[in-house]
């Protein structure tokens with residue numbers, strides 16, 4: 001019989017029979033940990049009762065089951081990202097860089113959920129209760145009926161939760177928690193995993209919702225990332241550029257709602273305020289049309305959002321010209337540059353290229369391709385796009401401009417914000433123009449010739 005592997009890589013999950021400093025499978029250093037079984041108890045007893053071991057036709061599971069009960073916080077940006085409010089007994093992970101505003105967001109959220117009738121316990125492992133109270137005062141939340149605790153020992157926390165029986169527990173942060181049966185320092189992968197496991201299981205058993213706060217490590221992942229992300233129902237990231245006042249709460253996994261939904265907040269001295277019309281905010285600093293600046297009509301989650309794509313193209317003093325991107329994928333930029341060169345004969349050799357999504361937004365939609373190409377060309381030719389124009393469309397390697405989803409929503413949002421013309425793919429459907437004038441193109445060559453006369 002093969003010997004059982006007892007060491008696992010916390011990054012990729014590869015198993016080993018002995019410890020080593022580096023994972024052969026994914027190359028991560030110091031990620032291999034001894035696998036300690038969490039429980040020696042037998043299999044859970046309640047495995048579908050009498051149905052155990054039998055397969056059930058999908059149709060027999062019943063379709064009349066009510067949707068899970070939810071509570072709205074009244075902060076609509078937060079509620080939407082959660083998929084329409086907080087689901088009872090769900091487990092949520094909120095990740096983000098240190099100092100980005102997670103504690104502020106969750107303290108405000110805690111207060112709103114408490115006002116909505118939930119019993120909320122906020123446990124801070126990073127600050128003393130007095131500090132949390134001071135923060136609450138600064139945020140104007142000192143009257144909110146939230147119970148505060150400053151604890152890091154998991155056993156003490158579970159005891160508190162056992163006696164208080166809250167509807168929602170917020171654990172800030174999971175990296176500061178430690179379980180005394182695990183022999184490693186707080187913040188280590190085994191501690192984070194043990195703490196997250198105990199808290200989420202406890203929450204599911206008692207019908208309590210739990211929000212775990214997690215700091216993101218340098219690589220952009222929460223310590224013990226895969227492990228914690230798998231244990232929870234919903235994973236949210238709180239992101240934003242340090243120099244900007246905008247903060248974006250993004251769902252990357254949600255068992256109870258759409259992933260990729262965003263909520264937009266603005267940082268103020270009195271805490272986070274909701275931004276219900278992000279397009280207006282992201283475009284607010286825009287003046288007259290300038291070369292290199294193009295407005296993209298994008299979809300974030302269920303909502304259209306207009307953002308400005310800015311490009312700068314300049315002769316490069318380096319033998320290897322620079323390609324710098326903020327808020328978009330650099331591989332995708334390289335692809336657009338290659339397509340422009342190969343299909344339209346427009347080369348960027350010897351030119352530095354900078355691309356920036358204004359307002360600290362991050363765009364991952366391929367629908368932004370055409371807007372990026374337009375920004376690059378506009379910067380290169382030093383020619384601004386006509387005023388009040390939005391652009392969207394996906395570019396394929398052949399140079400074709402491919403249709404994207406939700407054309408009508410994109411156009412409607414643009415129209416609402418005072419735009420009159422849209423440069424779009426050759427859409428099949430007509431009549432969905434939402435009162436906008438559309439200029440359609442089937443391929444990049446046609447687009448370049450018509451708009452830039454190149």
Ligand code: TYD
Nearest residue numbers: 098099100101102103104267268269271272
């Ligand atoms: P904090 O919520 O402590 O960040 P995190 O928990 O992610 O580490 O916020 C960091 C600092 O920013 C803190 O000193 C408070 C301040 N801040 C504001 O002044 N206004 C705001 O709207 C936010 C979100 C933070």
Ligand code: MG
Nearest residue numbers: 102103126172
């Ligand atoms: Mg904090």
